[in-house]
Amino acid sequence: MNRYWSNLVSSLQPYTPGEQPQDQQYIKLNTNESPYPPSPRVTEVMQTFDYSRLARYPDPESRDLVKALADRHQLQPDQVFVGNGSDEVLAHCFQAFFKQTMSILFPDISYSFYPVYCSLFQIEYRQPELDDQFRIRLDDYATDNGGIIIPNPNAPTGIALELGQIRSLLENNRDSVVIIDEAYVDFGAQSACQLIDEFDNLLVVQTFSKSRSLAAIRIGFACGNRLLIEALQRVKNSFNSYPISSLNQAAAIAAVEDEEYFQQTRRRIIDNREQLTRELQTMDFEVLPSSANFVFAEHRRLHAEDLYQRLKSAGILVRYFNKQRINNHLRISVGDETECQALTRALQAITNER
Numbered sequence: 001m002n003r004y005w006s007n008l009v010s011s012l013q014p015y016t017p018g019e020q021p022q023d024q025q026y027i028k029l030n031t032n033e034s035p036y037p038p039s040p041r042v043t044e045v046m047q048t049f050d051y052s053r054l055a056r057y058p059d060p061e062s063r064d065l066v067k068a069l070a071d072r073h074q075l076q077p078d079q080v081f082v083g084n085g086s087d088e089v090l091a092h093c094f095q096a097f098f099k100q101t102m103s104i105l106f107p108d109i110s111y112s113f114y115p116v117y118c119s120l121f122q123i124e125y126r127q128p129e130l131d132d133q134f135r136i137r138l139d140d141y142a143t144d145n146g147g148i149i150i151p152n153p154n155a156p157t158g159i160a161l162e163l164g165q166i167r168s169l170l171e172n173n174r175d176s177v178v179i180i181d182e183a184y185v186d187f188g189a190q191s192a193c194q195l196i197d198e199f200d201n202l203l204v205v206q207t208f209s210k211s212r213s214l215a216a217i218r219i220g221f222a223c224g225n226r227l228l229i230e231a232l233q234r235v236k237n238s239f240n241s242y243p244i245s246s247l248n249q250a251a252a253i254a255a256v257e258d259e260e261y262f263q264q265t266r267r268r269i270i271d272n273r274e275q276l277t278r279e280l281q282t283m284d285f286e287v288l289p290s291s292a293n294f295v296f297a298e299h300r301r302l303h304a305e306d307l308y309q310r311l312k313s314a315g316i317l318v319r320y321f322n323k324q325r326i327n328n329h330l331r332i333s334v335g336d337e338t339e340c341q342a343l344t345r346a347l348q349a350i351t352n353e354r
């Protein structure tokens with residue numbers, strides 16, 4: 001608090017990202033990044049990039065990247081918007097579409113940035129409860145609202161809705177914008193991109209931070225009807241005209257074009273997740289059915305916060321949320337084969353001891 005702060009700034013409770021420790025080498029299974037490096041084509045493009053281009057501003061509309069994404073998702077370029085990480089794209093969406101006269105809806109257990117955007121942009125919200133198996137109850141969303149945002153798969157549960165369920169959500173909500181946040185869709189859920197031509201109120205948001213192994217370059221994108229995309233451009237061009245550097249744009253295009261590498265790493269992460277799930281179950285964890293690159297698990301005897309601390313002491317970071325309903329769960333990002341083995345060994349040592 002400071003006397004120069006606005007009332008709005010004083011009232012904010014900013015988002016707390018997962019720890020990014022700089023002091024010690026941890027096995028990092030706490031922020032759902034990819035354990036694998038980006039495509040070798042990305043490295044090549046970055047190494048051969050003409051650095052004299054950095055003296056100039058980049059293309060404000062990142063047209064080459066937009067075109068590559070439109071081709072990849074069988075859309076037109078005017079149906080795609082790119083931004084500096086999907087967090088920024090989401091922030092623009094909240095400003096562009098969510099009405100301040102009616103509450104927007106998102107699940108009580110969901111991505112914890114959504115309430116932060118609501119307080120930043122002064123948007124009222126309601127959070128329908130997940131059921132006792134942590135699933136979204138679609139009936140709760142068949143009611144008047146100022147907009148809907150749902151991650152699919154949901155975070156931190158990892159549970160996905162099926163395409164038919166997303167379709168019925170859209171059918172029940174023709175008068176407000178429905179945003180499907182598909183940060184983790186490539187690990188086992190169906191993308192709603194294929195419904196875009198049918199529903200002019202649907203916006204699908206994806207990221208390069210997970211399945212494309214490019215969290216550091218901060219690129220996210222939205223796909224939807226061209227009038228929704230135009231709204232996002234209006235917000236962007238009232239905020240920051242050049243959100244994506246020319247170097248990052250080149251890297252992202254190389255990643256989109258390497259479909260084979262994308263499929264390989266995505267598959268490996270899914271395989272590691274299935275293996276990790278089985279290992280956790282044999283150690284007495286209950287694991288929710290995950291379609292993401294993380295699992296959400298609760299031990300039948302040991303408390304999650306204690307497990308989190310013990311793992312941290314053993315050099316392994318996982319995510320613990322001290323929040324009602326989920327304060328006995330751990331969210332564990334799926335690592336590479338060696339990291340998953342290290343986690344399993346550490347957990348075996350802890351669980352056998354007690």
Ligand SMILES: Cc1ncc(COP(=O)(O)O)c(C=O)c1O
Pocket residue numbers: 031032084085086087088111151155181183206207208209215218219220
């Ligand atoms: C559900 C969800 N949406 C969006 C994001 C933001 O991703 P980024 O800003 O790295 O694109 C995250 C990050 O963890 C997430 O979990």
